[in-house]
Amino acid sequence: MHKPLPLQCTSLNFRGFQYAQAMLFAIEEINNSTDLLPGISLGYKIYDACGSISRGVRVALALANGNEVVSSPYEAPCARPAQVQAIMGVTSSSPCMAVSTVIGPFHIPLISHSATCACLSDKTKHPSFLRTIPSDYYQSRALAQLVKHLGWTWVGAIRANADYGNNGMATFTETAQQLGICLEYSVSFFRTDPPDKIRKIIDIIKASTSKVIVTFLSPTELEVIIQELFHHDVTGYQWVGTEAWISDSHAAAMDRHHILDGAIGLSIPKAHVSGMREFMLDVKSLNSSSDEIFTKFWEKLFNCKFKQSESAAMNQSECTGHEDLTGVQNSYTDMSLMPIFYNVYKGVYAVANALHSILGCNETCHDQVQLDSFTILQHIRKIRFKTKEGDEVYFNENGDPPAKYEIINWQLTENGIVDFVPVGLYDASLPADKQLNVQKRSIIWAQNSQQVPLSVCSEKCPPGTRQGLQKGKPVCCYDCLRCAEGEISNITDSITCVRCDPEFWSNERRDACVKKEAEFLSYEEVMGALLTAASLLGTCLTAVVAFIFFRYRQTPIVRANNSELSFLLLFSLTLCFLCSLTFIGQPSEWSCMLRHAAFGITFVLCISCVLGKTIVVLMAFRATLPGSNMMKWFGPAQQKLSVLGFTLVQVVICILWLMISPPFPFKNFKMFNDKIILECALGSAVGFWAVLGYIGLLAMLCFFLAFLARKLPDNFNEAKFITFSMLIFCAVWITFIPAYVSSPGKFSVAVEIFAILASSFGLLICIFIPKCYIILLKPEKNTKKNMMGKGHQNNFD
Known part of the structure; x- marks a missing residue:
């Protein structure tokens, strides 16, 4: 029996480092401002959760009470005041849920820039959670509406076997069913699953007849599935993605075999924060730090090693600390996730505006006010302000921001690089019939096609017919049955045939009601x-x-x-x-x-x-x-x-x-289906037969x-x-x-x-x-x- 080793981070992730830099930029901007929190400086602590749930809980507790080291048995660390007024993070939904569950009872605000699981909107389970990225509830519904708008009713679905994927796909499936969309298959996996399970998913995709794949995957899971698809030579599918990867240049770079070309999906709207790009690329200022994390960052960024580094390899150059970033192209220099960085920026400013209100700041702030996490949380929930870029920031009763998405299309340029082209918008705040706006003519589809791919279980039923369900198959699989006499359908894919009014009859094509011929004995015939x-x-x-x-x-x-x-x-x-x-x-x-x-x-x-x-x-x-x-x-x-x-x-x-009861003119609809017999009703049959x-x-x-x-x-x-x-x-x-x-x-x-x-x-x-x-x-x-x-x-x- 051996005691398991403690969980350790094995490599530096540039994306996480960028999020930290975005937070530092916002903090420095606020500290240098005379309008917001004058005379007050914000501090920070940064921890790396490494995408791990258990590590995320540990660092959250450390931020809450400074209990990084094992506490003395004579101290009660949970009784101490919180060490921070708010926590920014975590990036993924599952760790975020765990952290929120732990710090929720202490009312410490947790503001995430990227956790989108709709489950986090449940205030009974996550009372102190807020986010600056829209909930997947809206994204899932928007994806379903997009699929329906593009005419796809027979699709496959792949999701990450985690809270993000499972909850997002559940909402998508529910909305898709309401819109008449059927899922041929819905499979889940995690990046650590054995290869056999991944191959089974590939076999399901190969055996399917649907040509569209809807995904709720992180870039890590996406990379696993893409590599397996390449090994089995599975191409030609139209991919539909979420904000997790659709606008991520790293995801585009890993698709070296162009399996995802033509992908379409939802992305957080593009954002620009003046000064943030320059701040994040000013790496020389990081060289002055003696922190070990910056040393690792510098070594990975320039692929070199400092002399004092124990892990220096023989074939790596020595770091001087004066390397030039101009010629470096990697995920750190890529700013395609600027909308997510902007979310971090807005989260910091939300906390700052709440503190500004609590401290009664005008020309100066009342720094003697005793701060408590519950008061800060209440003020953040009610805060409403505009950033310097003019964007309004506020949270609804579930701690979610308004849902707006850009519709992004992957288009391959002449030099083989993927260009993320905006081809539409989705705004959940608009009326239902105006929420989705797609420019189909601007889209390049899978296999560089100009035509919208067809992904249906059955061909469309033309006017004059109705859908007849096939026994034992989903509602999207049907036969086209001709309408009966006297009934019509004047739309494509009609579920039922509508009976004509008594004075009308169906035409030969059964797609329109024509006025019945009135028949009576005339002098002309x-x-x-x-x-x-x-x-x-x-x-x-x-x-x-x-x-x-x-x-x-x-x-x-x-x-x-x-x-x-x-x-x-x-x-x-x-x-x-x-x-x-x-x-x-x-x-x-x-x-x-x-x-x-x-x-x-x-x-x-x-x-x-x-x-x-x-x-x-x-x-x-x-x-x-x-x-x-x-x-x-x-x-x-x-x-x-x-x-x-x-x-x-x-x-x-x-x-x-x-x-x-005199005789009266009467329109007889029953004697002939396609004619109206104009006749004289007897009124009183007794009167008629009395006369005769x-x-x-x-x-x-x-x-x-x-x-x-x-x-x-x-x-x-x-x-x-x-x-x-x-x-x-x-x-x-x-x-x-x-x-x-x-x-x-x-x-x-x-x-x-x-x-x-x-x-x-x-x-x-x-x-x-x-x-x-x-x-x-x-x-x-x-x-x-x-x-x-x-x-x-x-x-x-």
């Missing part, structure tokens, strides 16, 4: 024109018959058949023919009421006349019997009253129908009476013609009912018109044409003798 012609023909024929009857009104055949009822019947037939025209054309409120009322009343008038003529025939026969006086009970006056009475019943029915039923009742009564009188012994017995006409009438209207119910759209109207015309023609032809035939072609039979003759053969049997 062939069917409407033919029915109109038939109606007018019937009207004309009726007029011709009326003219013939009027011309020969004194002849026996006209006088013998009740001429007044005949003319009234001809008039009603004319109305029947004409009322069919009201069924043609676009339905309106008045036409719907008129067509049904006119149809019902005119047909009842017509049937009433026929019924009157039938009764006259029967009464006339009865009147020839000895002792009969029947005709005096059914003379001309009674005949007219009967017609009027039968018609008035129908008029009452129609009035009640029109008052209670009354007509049918009269027709059946007329048919029955005429059938009884068909064999009466007159030479010209009108009953047989009435019987035949009523037979046709009843047949037409009995077949009308199923035909009307089953006919679609305008054809139901055509069936109704056809029934009106057919029954009207039946009455006209059966009752009047035989008489016109005798009047015009057989005038010898149009005599009283022939009409009253007995024993002769009936010509119409």
